[in-house]
Amino acid sequence: MATEPPRAPVPTAVTAPPPAAGAERRRLEVASLSAYYGSAEIVRGVSITFRDREVTAIIGPSGCGKSTLLRCLNRMHETVPTAHVAGSVSLDGRDIYAKGVNAIEVRRHIGMVFQRPTPFPTMSIRDNVAAGLQILGRDKPSRAETDHIVEDALRRTALWDEVSNRLKDSAIGLSGGQQQRLCIARALATRPAVLLLDEPTASLDPISTQKVEELVYELRRDMTVVIVTHNMQQAARVSDRTAFMLMGELVEIAATNTLFTTPSDSRTEAYITGRFG
Amino acid sequence: MVSEAARPVVTTRPDDTGLGARIDGSAIGDSIYRWMTTAFALGIPILLLFIAIEIGAAAWPALKAFGFGFLTSSDWDPPHNIFGAAPAIYGTIVSSFIALLIATPLALGVAIFLSEFAPSWLRQPVAFLVDLLAAIPSVVYGLWGIFVLQPLLRDHVMPLLSAIPLLGQTPLFEGPAYGPSMLSAGLILAIMVLPFISAVSREVLMAVPRSQREAALALGATKWEMISDAVVPYARSGIIGGIILGLGRALGETMAVTMLIGNVHKISASLLAPGYTMASLIANEFAEATGDLHLSALMAVGAVLFVVTLIVNGLARWLVWRVSREGQS
Amino acid sequence: MTDINAPRGPASPPKPAVRTARPSVMQRAAAERTQTTIGRRRVVNVVMVGVTFGAAILATLPLIFILGHLIVAGASSINVDFFTQIPKPPGEAGGGMANAMVGTLVLILAASAFGLPIGIGAGLYLAENRGTHLANAVRFLSDVLNGLPSIVMGIFAWQFLVKPMAKFTALAGGIALGAMMIPLVTRTTEEMIRIVPVSLREAALALGYSRWRTSLVVVLRTALPGIVTGALVAVSRIAGETAPLLFTVLGNQFWSASLREPIAALPLQIFNFAISPYDQQHALAWAGALVLIGIVLIISLAARFATRSRFGLGGD
Numbered sequence: 001m002a003t004e005p006p007r008a009p010v011p012t013a014v015t016a017p018p019p020a021a022g023a024e025r026r027r028l029e030v031a032s033l034s035a036y037y038g039s040a041e042i043v044r045g046v047s048i049t050f051r052d053r054e055v056t057a058i059i060g061p062s063g064c065g066k067s068t069l070l071r072c073l074n075r076m077h078e079t080v081p082t083a084h085v086a087g088s089v090s091l092d093g094r095d096i097y098a099k100g101v102n103a104i105e106v107r108r109h110i111g112m113v114f115q116r117p118t119p120f121p122t123m124s125i126r127d128n129v130a131a132g133l134q135i136l137g138r139d140k141p142s143r144a145e146t147d148h149i150v151e152d153a154l155r156r157t158a159l160w161d162e163v164s165n166r167l168k169d170s171a172i173g174l175s176g177g178q179q180q181r182l183c184i185a186r187a188l189a190t191r192p193a194v195l196l197l198d199e200p201t202a203s204l205d206p207i208s209t210q211k212v213e214e215l216v217y218e219l220r221r222d223m224t225v226v227i228v229t230h231n232m233q234q235a236a237r238v239s240d241r242t243a244f245m246l247m248g249e250l251v252e253i254a255a256t257n258t259l260f261t262t263p264s265d266s267r268t269e270a271y272i273t274g275r276f277g
Numbered sequence: 278m279v280s281e282a283a284r285p286v287v288t289t290r291p292d293d294t295g296l297g298a299r300i301d302g303s304a305i306g307d308s309i310y311r312w313m314t315t316a317f318a319l320g321i322p323i324l325l326l327f328i329a330i331e332i333g334a335a336a337w338p339a340l341k342a343f344g345f346g347f348l349t350s351s352d353w354d355p356p357h358n359i360f361g362a363a364p365a366i367y368g369t370i371v372s373s374f375i376a377l378l379i380a381t382p383l384a385l386g387v388a389i390f391l392s393e394f395a396p397s398w399l400r401q402p403v404a405f406l407v408d409l410l411a412a413i414p415s416v417v418y419g420l421w422g423i424f425v426l427q428p429l430l431r432d433h434v435m436p437l438l439s440a441i442p443l444l445g446q447t448p449l450f451e452g453p454a455y456g457p458s459m460l461s462a463g464l465i466l467a468i469m470v471l472p473f474i475s476a477v478s479r480e481v482l483m484a485v486p487r488s489q490r491e492a493a494l495a496l497g498a499t500k501w502e503m504i505s506d507a508v509v510p511y512a513r514s515g516i517i518g519g520i521i522l523g524l525g526r527a528l529g530e531t532m533a534v535t536m537l538i539g540n541v542h543k544i545s546a547s548l549l550a551p552g553y554t555m556a557s558l559i560a561n562e563f564a565e566a567t568g569d570l571h572l573s574a575l576m577a578v579g580a581v582l583f584v585v586t587l588i589v590n591g592l593a594r595w596l597v598w599r600v601s602r603e604g605q606s
Numbered sequence: 607m608t609d610i611n612a613p614r615g616p617a618s619p620p621k622p623a624v625r626t627a628r629p630s631v632m633q634r635a636a637a638e639r640t641q642t643t644i645g646r647r648r649v650v651n652v653v654m655v656g657v658t659f660g661a662a663i664l665a666t667l668p669l670i671f672i673l674g675h676l677i678v679a680g681a682s683s684i685n686v687d688f689f690t691q692i693p694k695p696p697g698e699a700g701g702g703m704a705n706a707m708v709g710t711l712v713l714i715l716a717a718s719a720f721g722l723p724i725g726i727g728a729g730l731y732l733a734e735n736r737g738t739h740l741a742n743a744v745r746f747l748s749d750v751l752n753g754l755p756s757i758v759m760g761i762f763a764w765q766f767l768v769k770p771m772a773k774f775t776a777l778a779g780g781i782a783l784g785a786m787m788i789p790l791v792t793r794t795t796e797e798m799i800r801i802v803p804v805s806l807r808e809a810a811l812a813l814g815y816s817r818w819r820t821s822l823v824v825v826l827r828t829a830l831p832g833i834v835t836g837a838l839v840a841v842s843r844i845a846g847e848t849a850p851l852l853f854t855v856l857g858n859q860f861w862s863a864s865l866r867e868p869i870a871a872l873p874l875q876i877f878n879f880a881i882s883p884y885d886q887q888h889a890l891a892w893a894g895a896l897v898l899i900g901i902v903l904i905i906s907l908a909a910r911f912a913t914r915s916r917f918g919l920g921g922d
Contacts, residue, residue, distance in 0.1 A: 529755020
């Protein structure tokens with residue numbers, strides 16, 4: 001991180017300069033992060049780095065704190081009463097928990113998609129995708145620009161051909177899989193640097209799941225993706241690196257292949273061979 | 278539609294994410310929003326406090342002048358500035374009691390029928406019709422009471438009541454039947470509170486867990502035995518809450534009672550005789566009250582009514598709340 | 607005694623376990639039961655079905671009588687004049703209640719302008735601050751306000767607004783009615799907002815929505831059909847209220863739509879005509895009552911349909 005020159009803030013341009021060379025670029029760094037609900041410590045001193053243009057999967061038995069860790073990465077954790085966080089999370093070297101950093105600003109750069117599809121029921125398909133753009137105040141794109149962004153986001157999620165002729169219809173009319181891809185499109189439309197996926201296929205059928213997985217695989221081309229999943233096959237299919245969590249602690253993180261074939265920790269081995277969890 | 282080549286490609290910004298670069302009004306907006314909703318929420322206690330203070334202050338001269346005797350004295354003599362609210366308090370209690378006596382069994386019957394016995398095609402329409410009773414404005418009940426119910430009671434029901442052996446000879450049904458009476462007021466109140474009692478009872482009966490019903494049925498109970506042994510006891514305090522809620526309505530009901538009760542400052546044992554209630558006393562005399570003490574006495578009646586309904590409603594809410602909480606735990 | 611194997615309707619949510627104290631009572635009852643004959647118990651059952659059915663019939667009879675009589679007695683006086691004319695002097699034939707209908711409309715609008723913002727705002731607060739002491743206190747006091755007799759609200763409005771201004775005004779009546787709307791609107795707003803899934807709120811926050819925007823643009827907007835229903839129910843309740851108007855708006859024999867003047871109102875006019883000695887005015891009272899019931903029923907039905915149509919929550 002220190003080797004990189006500081007960069008000037010770039011206005012919200014529609015096209016971006018080509019990515020910097022070097023795939024090992026660190027994007028999101030978590031340092032001794034602990035997360036609490038009241039006095040219960042759900043995440044215990046986790047340090048982990050998420051690299052740019054990689055998909056990192058977080059696996060572990062239910063209740064291991066993987067979703068809570070994910071929710072700390074864009075400051076969603078603190079929206080629950082009594083929830084609080086210790087430690088730091090840095091996006092491109094800046095602590096998102098530092099004083100003066102606006103949580104809302106953080107969430108616009110670190111998008112999130114949830115377990116169940118959450119289209120806004122009162123908005124049309126188009127307005128759902130554009131929802132994140134409507135709040136930009138004076139930076140709000142024009143109608144034509146918005147239409148382009150919506151189309152692009154829908155194309156990236158392979159929804160365009162399915163919904164282009166009914167953009168004004170309610171998003172509720174879509175199937176569960178389409179709704180989830182719509183939510184991903186909605187998150188992409190604000191062009192986040194990082195996308196967090198919290199068990200995005202948990203409520204989907206196998207075919208929809210496959211579509212979402214293909215999409216996740218594609219997304220690594222230009223962003224950092226963190227996916228929480230209880231499904232080890234899914235982690236193996238979509239991720240570059242996999243982290244294993246147990247009882248709030250990070251047990252190990254390694255290249256996905258390595259972790260599933262030659263884990264270095266016996267607890268990881270026990271989990272992936274199905275001896276517990 | 279722009280051609281494929283000209284359409285800008287949306288990618289993420291791989292560079293500086295510009296945290297905090299743009300400070301929007303969200304923090305200010307959030308605190309404005311928080312303050313606004315808190316202020317609206319505080320509006321309710323403030324309004325109640327205002328009501329209590331305004332009425333309390335206006336009632337104070339009369340309460341100070343007559344003390345506890347205001348509640349027990351039957352003299353209401355505006356020209357001589359003597360005020361005692363006992364007849365109105367008595368009439369309020371008696372008319373509400375008659376209303377509950379008639380409405381409670383009926384409302385319970387309706388609630389049990391709708392929640393337990395009624396076939397589903399009948400449930401919705403009957404429930405709708407009973408609920409509709411609550412939608413009829415008080416003044417319309419009064420109108421109907423004056424021109425339909427009251428003549429009917431005077432010409433047919435009251436003579437019949439007086440003619441009942443023994444019961445007819447008691448002071449309860451003594452004296453001539455004029456029409457305007459405690460009985461007419463109580464009867465119209467019964468019709469008016471019935472939908473409230475039945476709606477709350479229906480709700481708590483339906484909240485009784487299925488396991489309670491099945492436990493009784495598994496022991497070989499008939500449906501009625503299941504209801505009387507398992508369902509009603511379980512829902513009892515909620516039903517009582519509903520009845521007390523109905524009582525709260527009956528105590529404060531104004532227009533229909535004013536139109537039917539006869540408005541006479543006198544405590545009579547006979548249900549056929551006219552009387553007064555606190556609400557009808559205010560409605561009837563407030564506009565004509567000229568003396569300051571008269572006005573203050575009417576405010577004091579309002580204050581008594583306020584306190585009584587507050588206690589009654591608080592009790593009812595507590596009972597209903599207890600049942601619904603048990604159902605969840 | 608468990609309900610594991612019991613058939614369960616699709617609508618029934620998981621139920622809590624049986625309380626241990628109950629079965630023993632019922633077992634005793636069951637033991638007693640075996641001593642009586644099955645036949646007699648069946649008869650009791652059938653009789654009770656009949657009794658409760660009778661109660662249901664009896665409870666709907668007043669409604670049918672009242673509506674029936676309203677139509678019979680009121681319809682004959684309903685004509686064009688009734689909707690376009692103001693009342694004639696006592697004893698004269700003809701005339702209508704047009705000014706009273708306008709007055710009721712003005713009062714409903716004034717009451718809504720006062721009661722809806724406070725009710726909806728308080729409902730939002732209660733839904734978003736559940737479990738806090740203030741929220742619990744406000745919820746309880748809202749119930750207390752709901753049980754406050756309307757006549758008490760009337761004398762309060764007189765003391766607070768009419769007496770200081772030394773004038774009866776439509777505004778005072780509108781505020782009294784609006785205050786009566788508050789608890790109902792608060793309650794339905796809170797309930798409707800609670801139905802909106804938390805996931806929707808989180809999705810908006812995760813998109814970078816601020817809290818206020820999330821609450822108003824996403825949550826409130828989603829709950830809107832239900833809140834509209836609550837508002838309509840509240841309006842239908844106050845539209846026929848008379849007691850709070852007696853000492854605030856006073857009534858008016860002439861045209862007026864001003865908030866600063868006494869105003870006529872349909873329920874008030876019905877009351878005054880009902881207790882008058884003239885048959886002509888009695889007939890107008892019946893017609894007025896029919897129109898008032900019609901207005902209340904239309905609003906109530908509109909409220910039902912507002913919920914039924916387009917309550918689009920969740921995708922499945």
